[in-house]
Structures are given as structure tokens and as C-alpha cells.
Amino acid sequence: MSAFPPAREQQRKMEEGRAYSQDGVLSHLEMLEAQAHELALKQEETEQQEEKLARLKARVQELRLRRDELQAKVDLQQKRLLGKEGVVTSSAPDAAQPSDRAVLEWKMKSVQAMLQVFYLTGISGKLTKHGVCFCISTAYEGTYLDSYYLDLLTKPEVRIRRHSVPVFIPLEQLAKKYLQTDIKRFLSVLSDHLNAYVGRRYQADQLQERFSERLEGALQRNSLCNVLVFNYNTSGKNQTFPFSAKLLYGDLCRSLPTEAVVSCTPDAPASLAGRTAAHSDVFRHVALHKAFDSISSPEEGLDRAP
Amino acid sequence: MENSIYQVYEDEIQSLEEEIKMLAEKYEDSQQESTFFSDEEILMSMKSFQTEFQGELKGQESPSDLKAQLESLEADLSFLMKFTGIWFTSHSKKTVEKTGSRTIQKHRLSGNCHSLPFQLEFQLLEIKSKESVSAVITDLNVIMESGEYSGVSKFVSSTEEHGNLLPFFKSLSSYAEWYEHRRCTFLHFKTRYPDIVKLPEGLLGDYIVLRNPEPSGFELMIVWKIHVDEDGRTTPVLDLLTKVPEQVLEQNITTIENAPTCFRSMLLLFGIETAIENLIKVVGLKK
Known part of the structure; x- marks a missing residue:
């Protein structure tokens, strides 16, 4: 064994040295490789971007062309129609023979x-x-x-x-x-x-939509919309709702109520209380949202009166 | 930054695609609306179409598919017309305005409801949303020979005023059914009692005359009107008018005076046919 010590020593040193320089070169190479990769990626990305942009541009061109062609076709068609005024039959001499399809x-x-x-x-x-x-x-x-x-x-x-x-x-x-x-x-x-x-529902929706400021909250209805209950006033400026109405639709095949019960709060002025019968009559004969049009205008004067 | 460059192009592409779609639809619509082929032309094309395309063109729908589709649509249409009694004889439409989801079309429609001819013009505004299409009828114009169908004029004007197209069809159907029923009833009695029943205005008139065959015999006139109110409800209105020679009148004055009232209660109790039948028997028996 003792005959080989120098060789062994040498070998050990060589190995160390190799490891050393190998480390340096490798890391350098790795770094270079990474840089190259990054560069390639960037390049690829720009290429892709350019490609995408080119594709988009081409598509825009293509579409513009198609639009212009179509526009021309439509213009021509309109001009022909205006000239002929009306229906073009297939027997018209200049019309191309249409295919069976x-x-x-x-x-x-x-x-x-x-x-x-x-x-x-x-x-x-x-x-x-x-x-x-x-x-x-x-x-x-x-x-x-x-x-x-x-x-x-x-x-x-x-x-x-x-x-x-x-x-x-x-x-x-x-x-x-x-x-x-x-x-x-x-x-x-x-x-x-x-x-x-559907007619009853539509009227109730219209009333809610167009006259919400004259209604106290939402109007109450059942799913069949054949019972409607709401409190209302006749001028949207008021914060009080002296009237209350209950509409009953006895005939399920009609969209006008068969019964309209209108009452007035006890503290309301007599001029208002006197109008309940008239309101009830309007509700029974006119569509709900139109009824509101007709009962509101004359009342406004009364509300403003001292 | 880069994304915004794309965005500009992508936006333009989208708006161009929409524009192209609209133009294509406009072209198709006008093409459809401005062309007309007669039934003969269609039949000819139908025949030659199948032979012409045999063994050709794999990409397009095959002729038999197109033919089957057309036949199935026509079967649906003829079923609906038979079922409802509403026969459309011609229909044309013209697109007046088309912007995005809004379309306004002018329609002209003519046809028969049972035996009654009608003609309609209206505008149809359609607004497409994601879930549904909403449709509104405006500028409704109903053309009917109102001189002949006197009962409908009031109803027709209220229909036009409110754009009530759907109830119009309903009431027209019910009116036309009554009209047909009246014709059949008159025909039935004319055939059964030819000596007594007279039809001065023919089967389509709104009255019949019952006349005792004897020279001095008296005469009854049954007027049968079909009334349509403003809401479109149809009701038959029957009345009895009497024309009695003096000597008969002297004998039976109260009976004759009461006749119209009796007739009305008879109508309520027995219905139209039996009430008329009874009257005919009375007229035939007299003297």
C-alpha cells in the first residue's frame, strides 16, 4: 500500500482542482444558459405579439372588406327596389333565374x-x-x-x-x-x-311603476291578481294616503274588477270623503293605470286649497 | 399598454362583425320581402330540385331534408288554419327599421275567418332581450266590408284604437261562427218548410219571413242580428216583427201583441232552433 502514496495524493489534489474549476465553469455556463433562455423567451414573446397583432390586423382588413362588399350589395338592392317600386317577380326580364334551392x-x-x-x-x-x-x-x-x-x-x-x-x-x-x-x-x-x-297583472305593474309616489308602499296582490289592496292619494306631493281601495275581480275571465271598495280615513276633509263613490266607479270601468290618470288631476286643486 | 393595442383591434373586429351581421340580415330580409314566387313556380322547383341535386353537393343540406322541412312547416300551417278557422291568404312584411335589438316591421295580412274576409295592416315593434322578445302592435288598420257585417263596425273601431289585435281574432272567430250558424239554421228551415219560410235577402241576410201560404195569411219576420260589443263579446240578438191582416188582428189582438215577448222567453227557454220551429208550426197551422 505504501508504494502508492504520492499517486493517491496527486489524485486527490486533481480531483479537488477539477471540482473547483468545474464549479466555476458550470455556474457560468448555467448563467449564460439562463440568459439565453430568457432572451429566447422574450424574443418568442415579441414574435408572438407581433404575430397576434398581424393576425388581428389581417382580420380587421378582411372584415372591412366584407363589410364594404355587403354594404355595396345592400345599396344596389335598395336602388333596384326603389326603381321598381314594389315586388320583383321572377319573371322580370333582367332578374337572374333563381335556383330551385x-x-x-x-x-x-x-x-x-x-x-x-x-x-x-x-x-x-x-x-x-x-x-x-x-x-x-x-x-x-x-x-x-x-x-x-x-x-x-x-x-x-x-x-x-x-x-x-x-x-x-x-x-x-x-x-x-x-x-x-x-x-x-x-x-x-x-x-x-x-x-x-296577465291583463290584471299588467295593470297592477303599470300602476306600481307609473304612480308609485301616489301609493303607500307596494300594492298587495295575490298570485292570481284577482284581489288588489292599496292605499293612495290623489296628488303625489302629499305624504299622507287618505284613500284605501280593495279591488275584487269576481269574473276570472275579465281584467276589470267586479267590486271596488274605496274608503277614506276618518280625519280626511269631507271634500275627499265625498269622492270615494266616484273613485269606485272609475276603478270598475277603466283600466287601473288609466283610472289613476283620471282621478288625480281634478283632485290636485282640492288638495292645494287651504 | 400592449393589451390596449390589442383591445383597439379586438373592439373594431367586434363592431365590424356586428355590422356585417346586421347588413346580412337586412339584405336577406329585403330579398325575402321583395320577391314573390307563385305556387306553380314553387311546385316546379320542388320537382326539379330533387333530380337536379341527386348525387351532388355533400356539404349543403340534402334536397330531401329541405323538402321534408318545408313539408312539415306546411303541415303545421294547414293544421293551424283548419283548427282556428283563420285562413291567411296573403302576408307580406317590410322591415322599416332595424337597430340592434329593435325591429319595426310593417305587415299586411289578408285572409278569411271561416267565411268572412278580412284585411289587416299594422306595425309590429319587436325588442329582443336575452330571455325573450317583446312585441307591440301599433297603427292597426282593419279593413272589412262593414256594410255587410253591420254588427262589427263599433268593435272594429275600438280594436283599431287600442291595437287589440289578439282579441280581434278571437271575436272575429266567434262572430264568424255565429254567422255560419245563422246561415245553417236558415238553410235548415228553408229546406224543411219551403212553403212557409222565405228568405228575401238570401241565406246570408239577417232575417227570414214566415208566411202562411193562404192569401190572407199573416206574416212574421224574425230578425237575427249578431252583435259584437266594444269589448268584443258576441251575442245573437233575435227579434220578432209581425205583419198581420186586419181581420186576423181583430180576432187575436192580444196574442199578436204578445208574440214578440213570448218569442223572447221561448228563446231563453228552448234555444234559437226550437223557438223558430215552434213559430213556423204556429204560422203553418193558422186558419
Whole structure:
């Protein structure tokens, strides 16, 4: 063993030295590598950004071009229509012969449009595999409101498969009475109920929305909107609400109350108390939000009087 | 900073896309609205379409799909017309204004409700929101031959005033059903009692005359009007008018005077058909 000490020593020293210089070089290299990586990343990022920007620019160009083409097409179309004043038939000499597909697609769109118009009549629908799905639309005057669906099975007997009619509408009762014998009558009566309900709700909403300053808080109503209770005054400037009204809608197929009980607080001036009968009469004959228009104006003078 | 550069472009892209969509819709709408094909043309296209495209064009909907779709839509439409009794014979619309979610269209619609012809013009304002579409009817104009259907004129003007399109269809249907019912009833009695029942204005008139076949026989006139009130409720109103020769009148003065009142209570008790039937029998028996 003793014959090799110098060699062993040398080896040990060499190893130490190697480790030393190796450390320095490696860390240097690592540093360089990191820098290069960072640079590459940055470069990549800018490249990506530029690419994205270029892509966006190209897209904008493309869209602008398409917009201009389309605009030109629309302008041309308008000009042609104005020149011809009215319907262009396919027999017009300069019209290009439309393809059969175009003709059929035109027909499809016009049938679709006519089907949509049925929505305005109050009853629309479509045939299903096992029956018909009806849609009952509702409106208050010219404003169309909610639509309700009724999916009917027609075989072996007429049955309601699914529906979106609110629970407080006496659907089951009506179905029992008419569904098997007269579907048309059934839908017509159901539509009366739905239209009347939606009409009452619409009037109450309008009143709340337009005349909230004349109402004491929110008006109270039940879900069917056939009982409404509210306290009110006739001029929004007042902080007191001397009148209170209770409207009862006895006929569920109508949106005007059958009974309107109006009372006045005992401390109110006699001039106000004398008007309760007139108010009650207006409520029974005029839509709620319109009734407020007509009962408020003459009263204002009275309120201001000393 | 960098993000804001993108933002400028992205915003422009979005607004361009919206603009393109609107223009495309406008083009499509006008194209649809300004074209018209007759039923023959459509039938021809339907026939040639299927042969022409056989084995061609995989990307587009196949001809049979398009045809099936069209047929199913037409089946829906004809079912609805039959069911409701409202037959649309022509419909055209024109987009007046289209901005974002707001669309105003002018519609012209004509058709028959059972046997009654009608024509409508109105504007439809539609506002699309995320959940639903709200629709409002304005400028409603109802054209009906009001001379012939005298009962409806008041109702028609209140319909126009309030834009009451939905109740209009309901009441028109019920009016038309009564109208049809009256025609059938008159026809029934005319066929059954041809010697007694006279129809001076034909089956579509609003009265019949019951005349005893004998020369001095007396005459009863039943006037059957169909009344539609401002709220659109339809009610039949029947009245009895008497035209009696003097010698008959002398004998039965009270009976004749009471006849209209009796007729009214008979209507309430037995209904229209039985009440008329009874009158006919009385007229036939006399003398």
C-alpha cells in the first residue's frame, strides 16, 4: 500500500482542482444558459405579439372588406327596389333565374313568417309525433305578454302531457269540462283565463311603476291578481294616503274588477270623503293605470286649497 | 399598454362583425320581402330540385331534408288554419327599421275567418332581450266590408284604437261562427218548410219571413242580428216583427201583441232552433 502514496495524493489534489474549476465553469455556463433562455423567451414573446397583432390586423382588413362588399350589395338592392317600386317577380326580364334551392328557401321563409303571425292571433302551435303542442299567447291591448305552452297527446284520448300554465289557473277543472269534447272551446276558455290574469297583472305593474309616489308602499296582490289592496292619494306631493281601495275581480275571465271598495280615513276633509263613490266607479270601468290618470288631476286643486 | 393595442383591434373586429351581421340580415330580409314566387313556380322547383341535386353537393343540406322541412312547416300551417278557422291568404312584411335589438316591421295580412274576409295592416315593434322578445302592435288598420257585417263596425273601431289585435281574432272567430250558424239554421228551415219560410235577402241576410201560404195569411219576420260589443263579446240578438191582416188582428189582438215577448222567453227557454220551429208550426197551422 505504501508504494502508492504520492499517486493517491496527486489524485486527490486533481480531483479537488477539477471540482473547483468545474464549479466555476458550470455556474457560468448555467448563467449564460439562463440568459439565453430568457432572451429566447422574450424574443418568442415579441414574435408572438407581433404575430397576434398581424393576425388581428389581417382580420380587421378582411372584415372591412366584407363589410364594404355587403354594404355595396345592400345599396344596389335598395336602388333596384326603389326603381321598381314594389315586388320583383321572377319573371322580370333582367332578374337572374333563381335556383330551385333559392325558390324553396324563399317558400320556407314565407311559411315560417305566416306561422309566426299565428302567434299574434293568440293560438299557435305545431304538430308533434303524438299530438299537438299549442302555444297560447297573451296580450294587453297592443302589447304582447307571456306565452304558455300546452303539449297535448291525442291518442288514445286527449291528454295534457306537459304544460307551462301557472298552478293558480284552474287548468284541471277546464280540462275536465271541455278537453274530451271540444278542444277548441277548451283552448279558448283557457286563453280567456290567461289573458285576463296577465291583463290584471299588467295593470297592477303599470300602476306600481307609473304612480308609485301616489301609493303607500307596494300594492298587495295575490298570485292570481284577482284581489288588489292599496292605499293612495290623489296628488303625489302629499305624504299622507287618505284613500284605501280593495279591488275584487269576481269574473276570472275579465281584467276589470267586479267590486271596488274605496274608503277614506276618518280625519280626511269631507271634500275627499265625498269622492270615494266616484273613485269606485272609475276603478270598475277603466283600466287601473288609466283610472289613476283620471282621478288625480281634478283632485290636485282640492288638495292645494287651504 | 400592449393589451390596449390589442383591445383597439379586438373592439373594431367586434363592431365590424356586428355590422356585417346586421347588413346580412337586412339584405336577406329585403330579398325575402321583395320577391314573390307563385305556387306553380314553387311546385316546379320542388320537382326539379330533387333530380337536379341527386348525387351532388355533400356539404349543403340534402334536397330531401329541405323538402321534408318545408313539408312539415306546411303541415303545421294547414293544421293551424283548419283548427282556428283563420285562413291567411296573403302576408307580406317590410322591415322599416332595424337597430340592434329593435325591429319595426310593417305587415299586411289578408285572409278569411271561416267565411268572412278580412284585411289587416299594422306595425309590429319587436325588442329582443336575452330571455325573450317583446312585441307591440301599433297603427292597426282593419279593413272589412262593414256594410255587410253591420254588427262589427263599433268593435272594429275600438280594436283599431287600442291595437287589440289578439282579441280581434278571437271575436272575429266567434262572430264568424255565429254567422255560419245563422246561415245553417236558415238553410235548415228553408229546406224543411219551403212553403212557409222565405228568405228575401238570401241565406246570408239577417232575417227570414214566415208566411202562411193562404192569401190572407199573416206574416212574421224574425230578425237575427249578431252583435259584437266594444269589448268584443258576441251575442245573437233575435227579434220578432209581425205583419198581420186586419181581420186576423181583430180576432187575436192580444196574442199578436204578445208574440214578440213570448218569442223572447221561448228563446231563453228552448234555444234559437226550437223557438223558430215552434213559430213556423204556429204560422203553418193558422186558419
